[in-house]
Amino acid sequence: MPQTDCCDTTDRLLTLAEAINAVLPTISTLTKTDTVPLFDAYGRVLATEVIAGLDAPPGDNSAMDGFALHLADLSPTVATQLPVTGQALAGHPYPGHVLPGTAVRITTGALIPDGPDAVIMQEQCRIGPDEAWIEIAPQSAARLKPGENIRRRGEDVQAGMLLLPKGRRLRPQDVALAAGQGMATLEVIRRPRVAVVSTGDELYEPGAALPSGAIYESNRYTLIGLLRRLGCAVTDLGILRDDRESVLPALREAAAMHDVLLTSGGVSVGTADLVKEVIAELGHIQFWRLAVKPGKPVTFGRISDCLVLGLPGNPVSVMVTFLMFARPLLLRLMGVEPTAPVRWPVIADFALRRKPGRREWLRAQLQIVPERGHQVRLYPTNSSGALSSLCWAEGLVELPEDCAGVTPGDTVYYLPFSELGVD
Numbered sequence: 061m062p063q064t065d066c067c068d069t070t071d072r073l074l075t076l077a078e079a080i081n082a083v084l085p086t087i088s089t090l091t092k093t094d095t096v097p098l099f100d101a102y103g104r105v106l107a108t109e110v111i112a113g114l115d116a117p118p119g120d121n122s123a124m125d126g127f128a129l130h131l132a133d134l135s136p137t138v139a140t141q142l143p144v145t146g147q148a149l150a151g152h153p154y155p156g157h158v159l160p161g162t163a164v165r166i167t168t169g170a171l172i173p174d175g176p177d178a179v180i181m182q183e184q185c186r187i188g189p190d191e192a193w194i195e196i197a198p199q200s201a202a203r204l205k206p207g208e209n210i211r212r213r214g215e216d217v218q219a220g221m222l223l224l225p226k227g228r229r230l231r232p233q234d235v236a237l238a239a240g241q242g243m244a245t246l247e248v249i250r251r252p253r254v255a256v257v258s259t260g261d262e263l264y265e266p267g268a269a270l271p272s273g274a275i276y277e278s279n280r281y282t283l284i285g286l287l288r289r290l291g292c293a294v295t296d297l298g299i300l301r302d303d304r305e306s307v308l309p310a311l312r313e314a315a316a317m318h319d320v321l322l323t324s325g326g327v328s329v330g331t332a333d334l335v336k337e338v339i340a341e342l343g344h345i346q347f348w349r350l351a352v353k354p355g356k357p358v359t360f361g362r363i364s365d366c367l368v369l370g371l372p373g374n375p376v377s378v379m380v381t382f383l384m385f386a387r388p389l390l391l392r393l394m395g396v397e398p399t400a401p402v403r404w405p406v407i408a409d410f411a412l413r414r415k416p417g418r419r420e421w422l423r424a425q426l427q428i429v430p431e432r433g434h435q436v437r438l439y440p441t442n443s444s445g446a447l448s449s450l451c452w453a454e455g456l457v458e459l460p461e462d463c464a465g466v467t468p469g470d471t472v473y474y475l476p477f478s479e480l481g482v483d
């Protein structure tokens with residue numbers, strides 16, 4: 061058994077929260093940054109605050125297609141007729157001053173010309189031939205207030221205000237906000253370089269002929285997809301056989317060139333489980349095993365500056381341990397403050413008994429039951445090898461360490477995959 065810093069206590073396994081709380085403070089956000097064009101900025105993490113340089117909108121402008129006029133011209137008792145003396149179009153401001161007693165045609169987004177103090181919607185006017193005049197009924201006039209249908213300069217954004225905080229993972233609307241400020245590029249944190257490798261003598265690449273006793277490798281397909289969605293730069297190291305001669309140099313080289321190394325398989329107590337021995341030999345192991353189900357043998361350590369996560373080989377364990385343990389660590393590295401995913405209280409439609417001690421995740425689907433609200437149902441079997449159950453599931457039910465069982469009608473906590481960046 062490899063030497064460990066903490067955690068591999070004889071009496072009690074570390075809980076997930078203890079492991080995350082122990083490891084997160086030791087991880088610093090990557091310091092290198094990239095300056096990227098806006099269309100490449102989606103999903104990237106801002107390295108600096110974005111401060112507004114401009115007021116938005118840059119000037120008072122019309123919120124409607126209609127006519128800009130002086131409110132004082134409108135009669136509350138009889139219809140008012142005003143000559144239309146010109147037009148203010150979006151991108152083509154009205155050049156002069158609009159005199160009292162006149163109106164100008166205005167379109168949405170056009171600057172309010174000098175003079176008028178309101179815009180009346182075109183639907184509320186009777187419009188003369190060739191738009192030579194408009195007539196406004198007293199009821200419409202009575203409803204019109206000063207500033208009506210005018211969007212004021214700086215109403216949305218004022219120059220100098222904080223628009224986007226450092227550490228924001230850029231969503232489409234965030235990128236659009238920067239575009240609206242005339243910014244052509246954004247400074248983002250470099251993508252974490254993550255290497256992924258699977259281990260096992262039984263594993264073959266899809267497409268290859270399968271010898272007896274072998275299976276096709278699938279964990280890299282889960283992990284690489286999850287990593288790409290998170291915004292990591294992934295190196296695929298393929299499959300390693302269960303022998304020191306292939307595992308040791310591969311991990312050493314990968315660790316030298318990456319921020320994170322993710323392995324799957326070879327961390328439990330089987331005779332061929334040499335991944336954790338190799339990690340211990342090349343670097344050190346901070347912990348091995350957590351009080352979780354599935355995924356108990358998960359291993360965390362470092363080889364020089366590279367974080368090494370040894371995930372168990374079972375396909376369900378791989379995904380669950382990635383989402384619950386690897387994801388927050390990667391987010392921290394990327395500069396995003398990992399917040400606990402929202403767990404929704406829902407009603408269980410199932411019964412189970414269990415031995416308290418480990419935090420457990422069960423593959424689940426949400427269903428809306430009339431009059432009862434949201435209910436969850438579980439996949440019929442709970443094997444950590446059943447990859448198809450993860451495809452059936454829309455999320456996970458989380459049972460806390462002290463849970464001894466569930467009876468139908470109990471409230472349980474449901475974590476939709478979408479909360480974990482998988483949808």
Ligand code: AMP
Pocket residue numbers: 258259260262263275276277278279280324325326327328330372373374375445
């Ligand atoms: P291990 O953690 O290496 O003991 O593997 C546990 C189980 O997961 C075994 O049944 C392995 O065959 C299976 N397994 C390990 N790695 C993979 C993989 N990359 N793809 C599919 N199944 C795997």
Ligand code: MG
Pocket residue numbers: 259260261325326332373
């Ligand atoms: Mg194995």
